[in-house]
Amino acid sequence: MVDREAFYRNVVYSLRNGVITLWRDGSIADVNDAAYRILGLDADPGHIGRSFHDVLGNDHDLVDVLALAFTDAALPNRAELRLRSSGKVIGFTLCRIVDRDGTMSGAALLFKDLTRVDQLEERERLRDRLAALGEMAAAIAHEVKNPLASIQIMAGLLKRQLPDSPDAHELLTDIIHEAKMANRIVVDVLDFVRPISLEVDPVSVRVVLDDAVAAARRHPKAGHTTIVTDCATDLPDLDADQLQLRQVFTNLLINAMEALVGGGHIWITASYATVDASPEPSEPPEYVGYVTIEVADDGPGVPVDVTDQLFSPFFTTKPSGSGLGLAIVRKIIDAHDGQIEVTPRAGGGATFRVRLPVSHHVEAVRVAGGDRAAGGNHV
Numbered sequence: 001m002v003d004r005e006a007f008y009r010n011v012v013y014s015l016r017n018g019v020i021t022l023w024r025d026g027s028i029a030d031v032n033d034a035a036y037r038i039l040g041l042d043a044d045p046g047h048i049g050r051s052f053h054d055v056l057g058n059d060h061d062l063v064d065v066l067a068l069a070f071t072d073a074a075l076p077n078r079a080e081l082r083l084r085s086s087g088k089v090i091g092f093t094l095c096r097i098v099d100r101d102g103t104m105s106g107a108a109l110l111f112k113d114l115t116r117v118d119q120l121e122e123r124e125r126l127r128d129r130l131a132a133l134g135e136m137a138a139a140i141a142h143e144v145k146n147p148l149a150s151i152q153i154m155a156g157l158l159k160r161q162l163p164d165s166p167d168a169h170e171l172l173t174d175i176i177h178e179a180k181m182a183n184r185i186v187v188d189v190l191d192f193v194r195p196i197s198l199e200v201d202p203v204s205v206r207v208v209l210d211d212a213v214a215a216a217r218r219h220p221k222a223g224h225t226t227i228v229t230d231c232a233t234d235l236p237d238l239d240a241d242q243l244q245l246r247q248v249f250t251n252l253l254i255n256a257m258e259a260l261v262g263g264g265h266i267w268i269t270a271s272y273a274t275v276d277a278s279p280e281p282s283e284p285p286e287y288v289g290y291v292t293i294e295v296a297d298d299g300p301g302v303p304v305d306v307t308d309q310l311f312s313p314f315f316t317t318k319p320s321g322s323g324l325g326l327a328i329v330r331k332i333i334d335a336h337d338g339q340i341e342v343t344p345r346a347g348g349g350a351t352f353r354v355r356l357p358v359s360h361h362v363e364a365v366r367v368a369g370g371d372r373a374a375g376g377n378h379v
């Protein structure tokens with residue numbers, strides 16, 4: 001004879017969605033493994049029979065949603081919620097469990113972790129925005145480039161025609177300097193908006209970091225900053241574009257040096273780890289190798305209120321900055337399917353953490369800008 005009760009219990013436990021069921025009095029009837037995993041709680045048989053307020057108290061919003069089942073309110077179907085405890089986004093449906101005679105005997109919450117979907121959508125939206133912004137910026141930059149070059153050439157000619165006028169010379173030198181600065185911004189914009197294409201080869205992280213340090217040291221603002229590099233011995237080569245990665249780390253190093261005004265320390269560390277990258281926590285694990293590279297400095301750090309804007313194009317706090325350095329950095333890392341974040345460094349300063357997959361599927365061309373470090377001259 002078929003044990004229907006056992007069968008239904010197995011259905012609930014085998015579901016890839018999280019399921020929480022409650023009795024009419026608000027005590028927990030069951031929580032499946034997927035629910036525990038998504039909520040980041042340890043499975044505990046002691047939860048059964050306890051009030052959902054007690055067990056899920058860390059997530060007030062979730063408790064509020066569950067409480068709706070015990071009111072007359074219409075219940076949410078396919079709604080979304082961000083869990084305060086972990087920042088995860090869940091998509092959920094709440095229903096009342098009703099007996100054959102219409103009496104409510106409990107409630108069930110079915111939910112799914114949407115965090116990764118949410119991040120991918122956000123990345124798509126950003127790419128679309130940058131593509132639109134890029135087209136406009138490219139058109140303007142292109143039109144401005146020629147008149148700027150003419151200004152530089154004509155000011156140079158005029159300088160030669162007025163050898164005996166020091167005042168005019170000084171003014172013309174300023175004009176040429178300003179035109180050069182404006183030209184650099186134009187070149188940066190064009191770099192930024194050019195569609196990115198990667199030349200992927202096996203790349204040694206150590207070599208990229210050493211090249212970036214050498215390039216940053218040649219920068220006019222390099223000063224006497226102490227740079228310490230510490231790479232783990234088990235670092236595998238990355239499938240990556242060597243020149244573009246060098247540009248990423250050169251830009252990060254120059255920013256750190258500018259923040260340190262010629263002094264201070266920069267610590268570069270690189271480590272390797274495998275991470276479960278399966279699309280859903282309920283799927284079998286898919287281990288992917290990542291290299292994490294941190295560039296930390298003991299400068300003034302990044303004020304918390306500007307952290308979100310740091311990677312946006314044209315955000316700068318420097319009088320002569322274009323604000324494109326980190327935007328370019330993020331675009332190159334995006335193209336490598338990597339991630340970048342900035343956090344305060346314990347002890348003062350900023351830490352930029354870059355995570356790059358060891359191998360990735362290359363898309364030949366990605367819209368919304370980018371350049372080859374050799375041709376581009378941001379660094």
Ligand SMILES: Nc1ncnc2c1ncn2[C@@H]1O[C@H](COP(=O)(O)OP(=O)(O)OP(=O)(O)O)[C@@H](O)[C@H]1O
Pocket residue numbers: 251255256259297299300301302310315316317318320321322323324325326327350
């Ligand atoms: N290591 C750091 N410490 C403190 N602030 C930083 C650091 N790196 C970046 N920033 C902040 O982020 C802003 C944006 O950096 P980004 O590299 O995009 O542009 P920029 O350096 O201002 O100009 P550009 O790179 O075009 O010369 C900087 O103006 C600075 O305020």
Ligand SMILES: [Mg+2]
Pocket residue numbers: 251254255321325326
């Ligand atoms: Mg910069």
